[in-house]
Amino acid sequence: MRVDAVRGHLDGLLLAVLEPGPLHGYAIIAAVQQRSGGALDLRTGTIYPALNRLERLGLLSSTWESVGERRRRCYALTEAGRGSLAGERTAWDEFTTAIGSVLNPAAPPRPAT
Amino acid sequence: MNTAGGRADPVEEYAATLAGALYGPARDKARLVEEVRDGLAETVTAYADEGMPRDEAARQAVLEFGSPAEIAPSCQRELAVAQARHTARAVGLAAPFLIACWYLLWSANPGQDWLLPRAAQQLAVHLAGVAGAAALLAAAMTAATGTLARRIPTPHRLPLAVAWAGTTASVAMAVAALALTVAALLATNWPLIALAGSLAAVSHAVVAASARACRQCARSTA
Numbered sequence: 001m002r003v004d005a006v007r008g009h010l011d012g013l014l015l016a017v018l019e020p021g022p023l024h025g026y027a028i029i030a031a032v033q034q035r036s037g038g039a040l041d042l043r044t045g046t047i048y049p050a051l052n053r054l055e056r057l058g059l060l061s062s063t064w065e066s067v068g069e070r071r072r073r074c075y076a077l078t079e080a081g082r083g084s085l086a087g088e089r090t091a092w093d094e095f096t097t098a099i100g101s102v103l104n105p106a107a108p109p110r111p112a113t
Numbered sequence: 114m115n116t117a118g119g120r121a122d123p124v125e126e127y128a129a130t131l132a133g134a135l136y137g138p139a140r141d142k143a144r145l146v147e148e149v150r151d152g153l154a155e156t157v158t159a160y161a162d163e164g165m166p167r168d169e170a171a172r173q174a175v176l177e178f179g180s181p182a183e184i185a186p187s188c189q190r191e192l193a194v195a196q197a198r199h200t201a202r203a204v205g206l207a208a209p210f211l212i213a214c215w216y217l218l219w220s221a222n223p224g225q226d227w228l229l230p231r232a233a234q235q236l237a238v239h240l241a242g243v244a245g246a247a248a249l250l251a252a253a254m255t256a257a258t259g260t261l262a263r264r265i266p267t268p269h270r271l272p273l274a275v276a277w278a279g280t281t282a283s284v285a286m287a288v289a290a291l292a293l294t295v296a297a298l299l300a301t302n303w304p305l306i307a308l309a310g311s312l313a314a315v316s317h318a319v320v321a322a323s324a325r326a327c328r329q330c331a332r333s334t335a
Contacts, residue, residue: 025148026155043179044156048148049191052141056194058260072151073144084263 010050012088013040015059015081022076024065025051051075059084123171124154131181136326136333137192138199145188153178186334193330194258194267197275200320200327201251201258204282207316208248211286212241218309240289247282251275273331279324286317 017023017031028051029044051073054060059081064071077085128150135142153174160170178184215237254275258267268274293310297303 025152026159029152029156043177043183044152045149045178045184046187048145048152049184049187051148052145052191053194056191056259057263059263070151071147073148080260080263 009088009092010046011054011059012085012092014047014050014054015077015085015088018060018075018077018081019085022074024072024074026072028075054081123168123175124150124157127153127175127178127181131185131188134181134185135189135192136330137189137196138326141195142192145192149178149184149188189330189334193272193327193334196323196327196330197272198255198258200275200279200323201255203320203323204247204251204279205255207286207320208244208251208282211289211313211316212244212248214309214312215241215289218305236292237289240285240292243285244282244289247278247285250278251282254278269334270331272327272334276324276327276331279320279327283317283321283324286313286320290314290317 013032014028017028017035023031025048029047032040032047051060051062055062055075057080059078060075061078062073062075065074128146131149132142132146135146156174156177157167157170160173161167165173219237254271257265257271290310290313293306293313297306297310300306
């Protein structure tokens with residue numbers, strides 16, 4: 001999948017992989033790739049400024065954790081982040097329903113959740 | 114950092130190149146670069162653990178991450194907003210503090226016109242107006258880049274707007290410092306006026322430096 005197609009949904013992807021529990025940057029990248037079956041072709045380095053932005057918006061919180069001699073930043077979803085994720089899911093369902101009903105007019109429209 | 118063979122470690126080289134391309138508050142920039150470096154190092158280690166030669170693992174990791182030139186713009190955008198918030202906070206704190214000082218100076222001895230010469234009083238009113246407007250703008254911009262940004266997208270040129278609001282406030286503070294210095298020379302009760310002038314000069318130095326950094330960040334983002 002093209003980078004441009006993914007870019008507009010990066011926030012939702014990051015919030016979704018953090019829903020089960022806190023993760024650090026590399027684990028977030030791995031989770032996105034694993035969940036997508038490797039289909040999402042995004043420049044993984046851009047995830048870090050996106051995580052910083054989501055934290056600034058209050059959708060994520062973060063703490064440093066020590067691993068041996070190294071430190072790494074661990075991110076967790078906040079309550080506002082959970083609300084934003086629910087909104088992203090609703091918007092995505094509405095979007096895919098609308099586009100799907102145009103591309104496949106024969107198929108019955110899928111109700112938005 | 115060099116490897117045993119004398120060749121530069123590709124992860125450290127990557128981090129150094131990225132750091133060299135970014136402008137922003139030192140702490141935020143160091144944190145972002147450290148996170149990217151750690152993520153890249155973990156990716157290299159993961160490939161090396163799968164049996165890939167280290168050079169090949171580093172090349173593959175960089176390919177996935179994106180080159181420093183590819184990821185620098187998104188990092189710079191975030192750092193520009195971080196710097197804008199720093200500058201807005203500096204203006205938002207310094208300007209009301211100065212206005213409060215000027216007000217106290219003005220009202221310290223009511224009925225004694227000699228405390229501040231008439232011209233300096235009028236100038237102070239105008240400068241307080243400029244500083245007050247800049248402080249209100251700064252507070253609005255701090256809110257616009259915080260939780261409010263969940264609903265309203267942050268304008269691309271906001272860091273530049275903050276930079277020029279900060280620059281305007283710093284010029285007002287410099288003029289205030291100069292006017293108060295002159296007033297101190299003319300007034301009989303000069304120590305209080307000189308103190309207010311010193312506070313204005315210190316505020317100017319803090320806000321001007323922050324506004325200059327913000328202008329540089331905004332230019333790098335454009």
